[in-house]
Amino acid sequence: MLLEVSGLSVNYGHIEALRDVSFGVEQGTVVALIGANGAGKTTTLKTLSGLRPVRAGRILLDGKDITKTPAHQRVSLGLSQSPEGRGCFPGMTVRENLDMGGFARKDRKSAEYRSDLDRVFDLFPRLREREKQAAGSMSGGEQQMVAMGRALMARPKLLLLDEPSMGLAPKLIQQIFSIVTEINQQGTTVLMVEQNAAQALKRAHQAYVLETGEIVKSGTGKDLSADPAVKAAYLGGDI
Known part of the structure; x- marks a missing residue:
């Protein structure tokens, strides 16, 4: 257990x-x-x-x-949490938010860290496109992706x-839940x-x-x- x-x-x-x-x-x-x-x-x-x-x-x-x-x-x-209400750092870019998720890691300049970053971008292609955009200027769905990606960067x-799925459009809700399943299939336990x-x-x-x-x-x-x-x-x- x-x-x-x-x-x-x-x-x-x-x-x-x-x-x-x-x-x-x-x-x-x-x-x-x-x-x-x-x-x-x-x-x-x-x-x-x-x-x-x-x-x-x-x-x-x-x-x-x-x-x-x-x-x-x-x-x-x-143990890593994506909180209710997303809790993104609005003035920081997508990449900076993701790096905050990996803040406690000691391997932030390693190939493994880069691989984890690529995994997040593969799960959420929109974040790769908007890596340098301020999180506060993104839609609710995109901010949810940032919050989940940030939590994943802690491994x-x-x-x-x-x-x-709170506050998201129905089409996006389906997408978020599909990604939850994919995260689990890649080996991460989810509560x-x-x-x-x-x-x-x-x-x-x-x-x-x-x-x-x-x-x-x-x-x-x-x-x-x-x-x-x-x-x-x-x-x-x-x-």
């Missing part, structure tokens, strides 16, 4: 955002967390990244306990994607939080449903897609 989360509880002041959450992510898979707004999905990813303190529970990455590891060290250990064992439950479950090997800070259902993406309660709540009655 690449990621093991057990008994995770997180508070925002006196409000319990996550309560006794346990789940795992197998190496080489795509795992989806779905649920309504306010269910605790983004809090889960922020906690895994080290941006929220843990009240109780444990987080293991590749067998190592990272529950109290600072956020920047988690990146070096193989993560586990890529965390927070709402990759994805996504409001577009239909697309997320279609791509996921395993999925979990969060409601008010607790996991209430789990199963394969296919099984949850067929679950009547999940269909009614998140898939508009169909997928």
